[in-house]
Amino acid sequence: MNQPYSILLYYCYTPIADPEAFREEHHLLCLELNLLGRIIVSKEGLNGTVSGLKEDCEKYMQLMHADPRFAKIDFKVDASDKHAFAKLHVRTKAEIVHSGLLHIDPNVRTGVHLSPTEFKEMKDREDVVVLDVRSEYEYSVGRFKNAVTLDIENFREFPEQIDALKEKYKDKKILTYCTGGIKCEKASAFLLDQGFENVYQLHGGIIKYGKEAQGEDFEGKCYVFDNRVAVDVNQVNPKVISECYVCKTKSDRMVNCANPVCNLHVPICESCGHEMEGACSAECKDHPEKRPYDGTGYYQKELNGYNPLKGFNRRKTTGVSA
Incomplete structure (x- = not known):
């Protein structure tokens, strides 16, 4: 299978003096490299999952490693036949993973x-x-x-x-x-x-x-936060442990209920998926707002006029400054 894209998973606990300025410059960098995904920026560091063409992802990793703040990033790289995201979101938050443990600095002491x-x-x-x-x-x-x-x-x-x-x-x-x-x-x-x-x-x-x-x-399978939802990990002694929400047979096919009001995120086997038209229950199957079921159980969010450059006033940059 031709897999011209890469999916990057990474994080780095490192001080960022001006997270908002960095966020804006970094967002523009990702746009220049045609990357899509989700990146969180905070004073304590960076957390991201992005996808793009292999050569664009390589350039991104090279630029990040060239910055002393991010030299230690350990990128986890998967090959893909397409983008794993539909949009690019680079946001500032208090923590790069929400724990409420703002007093804990892994750079000082961790496992x-x-x-x-x-x-x-x-x-x-x-x-x-x-x-x-x-x-x-x-x-x-x-x-x-x-x-x-x-x-x-x-x-x-x-x-x-x-x-x-x-x-x-x-x-x-x-x-x-x-x-x-x-x-x-x-x-x-x-x-x-x-x-x-x-x-x-x-x-x-x-x-x-x-x-x-x-x-x-x-x-x-390993749950991931992109359009793949769950990926195979075990190449030695694989085993399915999750059960279909409807019939309780073994299934690791993660879907969202076709009823958007419910939108329950659970395993539903292929047979029940078709029988229930993507719904998790009889009530959801009969719901007037039920979405058309295409066999996947994945419903791409509407772009709703998504403009990746909206609100940007700075010139584009090719660095990771700020």
């Missing part, structure tokens, strides 16, 4: 970074707990075998789990993991802050583990 090979070697030891710090809808479609999961809908709820984790696992070695590594930076740092002594994190997350350790013992 020991483990390579995929090191993580694989440690994860099944008796004195180790493998902790998934992602949200329920992410780990429901895929997670490491025997991983401890948390009843959270968003990462900002993670701090609320600390007391329960202390009660069960205070004296264990904690190996944290997430999609690409960014949540683990804050999660493992916070665990150390709260008195845990042996804390580690999977460097590069599930995506890097799939590339360098063939994804062994990761069961199901």
Whole structure:
């Protein structure tokens, strides 16, 4: 298959003195390179997922690495036959991943970074707990075998789990993991802050583990935040763990309910998808606003007059300044 595009997943905890100025310059840079995706800028750093032609993504990575602030970025790169996004959004926020832990700086102290090979070697030891710090809808479609999961809908709820984790696992070695590594930076740092002594994190997350350790013992698919929704990771002993929301058979086919008022994001098998016309229930199937079902269960958001240059007054730039 011809795959002329790349999808980049990356983050970097690094001080950015003027996030708004950087955001504007960076947005223009991405436009010049024809990149689409989502990038968050804050005083603590940068968090992004973008897609573009391979040569444009290569230039982007070269420019980022040339800036001392971003020299340490570990880009996770996937090949694709098309863009993974329809728009470009570069936004400023208080944190590059919402945790509420503004006092935690991973550059000062965080968990020991483990390579995929090191993580694989440690994860099944008796004195180790493998902790998934992602949200329920992410780990429901895929997670490491025997991983401890948390009843959270968003990462900002993670701090609320600390007391329960202390009660069960205070004296264990904690190996944290997430999609690409960014949540683990804050999660493992916070665990150390709260008195845990042996804390580690999977460097590069599930995506890097799939590339360098063939994804062994990761069961199901990895949830991603682009149009692919979920991707295969395990090349050694793959297993489907999620169930169709309608019939309860094994299925990792993530869809959105065809009823936009519901829009429930769950696995629905292909058979039920067609039978229910993309809906998650009989009520949603009969809803007057139900969207036409094209067999995918993915509904591209309307561009609604999207103008990537709206509000920009500065001249275009080819650097990553500001």
